[in-house]
Amino acid sequence: MGPAQGRIEEIFVAGSKNAEGGAGLDPMHQFEVHPIVELPQIGGVDVSFTNASLWMALAVGSISLLMIAASRPTNLVPGRLQLLGEMAYSFVANMIKENIGTEGMKFFPFIFTLFMFILFCNMLGMLPYSYTVTSHLIVTFALAATVFMLVTLVGFFRHGIGFLKLFVPSGIPVVLLPLLVVIEVISYLTRPVSLSVRLFGNMMAGHTMLKIFGGFVVGLGSAGLVPLAIAPFALMVAFTGLELLIAGLQAYVFTILTCIYLNEAIHMDH
Amino acid sequence: MEAEAAKYIGAGIACIALAGAGISIGTIFGNFLAGALRNPSAAQSQFPNLLLGFALAEATGLFGLIIALILLFVV
Numbered sequence: 001m002g003p004a005q006g007r008i009e010e011i012f013v014a015g016s017k018n019a020e021g022g023a024g025l026d027p028m029h030q031f032e033v034h035p036i037v038e039l040p041q042i043g044g045v046d047v048s049f050t051n052a053s054l055w056m057a058l059a060v061g062s063i064s065l066l067m068i069a070a071s072r073p074t075n076l077v078p079g080r081l082q083l084l085g086e087m088a089y090s091f092v093a094n095m096i097k098e099n100i101g102t103e104g105m106k107f108f109p110f111i112f113t114l115f116m117f118i119l120f121c122n123m124l125g126m127l128p129y130s131y132t133v134t135s136h137l138i139v140t141f142a143l144a145a146t147v148f149m150l151v152t153l154v155g156f157f158r159h160g161i162g163f164l165k166l167f168v169p170s171g172i173p174v175v176l177l178p179l180l181v182v183i184e185v186i187s188y189l190t191r192p193v194s195l196s197v198r199l200f201g202n203m204m205a206g207h208t209m210l211k212i213f214g215g216f217v218v219g220l221g222s223a224g225l226v227p228l229a230i231a232p233f234a235l236m237v238a239f240t241g242l243e244l245l246i247a248g249l250q251a252y253v254f255t256i257l258t259c260i261y262l263n264e265a266i267h268m269d270h
Numbered sequence: 271m272e273a274e275a276a277k278y279i280g281a282g283i284a285c286i287a288l289a290g291a292g293i294s295i296g297t298i299f300g301n302f303l304a305g306a307l308r309n310p311s312a313a314q315s316q317f318p319n320l321l322l323g324f325a326l327a328e329a330t331g332l333f334g335l336i337i338a339l340i341l342l343f344v345v
Contacts, residue, residue: 095318098318194333197332198329201329202332205335249321
């Protein structure tokens with residue numbers, strides 16, 4: 001560790017001591033999981049109620065509240081809440097119909113849950129002092145692995161061993177086949193990785209960037225350079241808008257890729 | 271070279287992946303705009319494909335980020 005590195009760390013430590021709670025300038029502090037209610041270990045597994053559990057529960061709770069409130073008084077002319085619920089429903093339903101067809105509506109509950117959970121986790125993570133559940137690779141990987149297993153199982157249940165034809169592109173010279181089959185298999189197996197890393201990377205990188213710019217504002221402000229701090233502050237406002245867009249977009253992308261994978265497994269049009 | 275220094279250099283090199291992501295995102299949005307201006311009525315129906323291409327292109331850049339993070343915090 002060189003002297004420059006040491007100095008940077010000194011500045012960071014000094015900055016984080018200035019800010020309240022010591023969490024000011026460390027951009028990675030927001031991702032820390034800490035237990036809120038300590039529980040005894042069960043079979044060597046720590047089952048404490050952490051801030052991650054809290055925000056997941058909040059996401060599920062707010063989705064349930066929204067959907068229950070939206071569907072209780074169903075009027076022909078919808079109110080605001082009912083409109084919101086109907087928009088969410090028709091958005092996902094249209095996505096499924098366009099990508100899989102009407103057969104895909106069997107998977108509507110799963111895909112709707114996936115979309116709403118990711119969307120709400122992303123959006124709740126945009127609240128100040130909140131915690132972004134989807135900025136942890138294990139969470140997104142669990143979601144992606146579920147999708148991957150579902151797609152594989154659906155493929156094998158519908159087509160039996162013929163599902164393996166998915167890896168053999170049609171209309172290809174026989175000489176190229178061994179190479180292409182290997183590539184297809186690898187690209188199939190990397191799906192859960194790319195699906196999870198996309199969501200995780202976007203969320204983590206975005207929130208880190210917000211915190212770094214927040215650190216600039218605090219650092220310049222506490223150094224007495226308040227007029228200079230306006231520039232990173234304005235950038236932060238713009239980035240917050242961008243992050244809101246990305247939060248919605250990544251939920252959409254995750255869901256539409258799920259639809260596309262499911263469509264491949266159901267229809268096998270390669 | 272110290273292993274510590276090599277780690278930081280490697281993490282920096284891994285960020286070159288962002289160049290590819292930048293080029294590909296630019297290509298996708300540029301080509302979408304070019305196509306959309308030629309035939310605006312077809313543009314709306316291709317919007318999901320645009321977002322999909324954007325997400326797929328962006329993922330490659332993020333893989334570089336993951337390599338950088340692994341080098342910095344895991345290795």
